[in-house]
């Protein structure tokens with residue numbers, strides 16, 4: 001009896017010591033995670049998805065299998081967001097600009113000429129301001145995990161070089177489905193045409209639109225140089241991507257699984273920013289080589305553009321965004337100092 005009791009005690013003790021290890025091993029179920037994105041597999045977005053797939057596999061002993069779906073094959077950004085909310089798809093990465101129908105506050109990042117460089121952007125997105133906005137997605141059925149870099153946006157078109165803002169007059173310019181972009185480019189005198197990214201190449205090829213605006217990495221990876229002659233380095237907006245999970249799905253995961261996802265997402269963010277920044281340094285030369293005619297905008301011209309977008313900024317502030325914009329500018333100023 002005594003012996004039995006001590007054996008029980010000993011095994012009980014052993015079980016107690018081993019429990020955390022055993023539980024964590026048991027708390028990862030084999031899962032298939034569908035991860036959709038809009039750019040090509042060979043783009044910066046595609047490379048970072050591949051990195052995330054590998055991290056998830058490594059960190060879960062092969063149990064959390066992520067499958068990437070490139071080229072909007074699961075749908076446009078907006079369609080995928082809805083699939084995540086409904087629980088029909090697990091993960092995606094896309095532009096924060098396409099989230100404004102779900103959380104209006106994201107529009108603050110679409111305002112032009114806020115960030116001077118990538119370091120300011122990183123600090124704000126990874127800091128309390130970026131995290132606060134991401135948290136607002138929770139009550140809408142989404143989990144915002146990390147921000148990746150899309151990059152500073154530049155203009156391309158097939159009509160003429162844009163040296164001054166007047167050159168945009170009458171140009172049918174595709175913009176993201178987002179009121180700030182529509183106001184901004186109509187304010188510059190272009191005809192803003194909101195379209196999903198997945199429709200963009202064909203729209204340029206068929207002449208439905210004359211131009212678009214995106215970072216140089218995307219102009220390269222989506223082969224826009226095949227249908228666009230002129231590139232204007234305007235850096236009018238710094239554009240982030242956000243990695244999202246379906247809240248419905250995420251809530252059903254174990255704490256261990258969620259931890260792996262959070263860590264793999266953070267690793268993917270660091271990889272993606274470094275990779276995108278390196279790639280963007282090569283892009284201008286590549287695009288020139290492909291026959292694009294490239295110009296930069298003078299400081300004077302950029303100053304005029306800042307003046308011209310004031311009505312769009314004021315409209316954003318008047319629509320209830322004033323506090324948010326002040327808060328964001330305060331955060332940027334903290335980094336600038």
Ligand code: TF8
Pocket residue numbers: 037038039077093094095098150176196197213214218239241
């Ligand atoms: C755009 C964005 C795209 C994203 C991407 C498809 O112009 O810049 O990069 O939406 O996720 O639509």
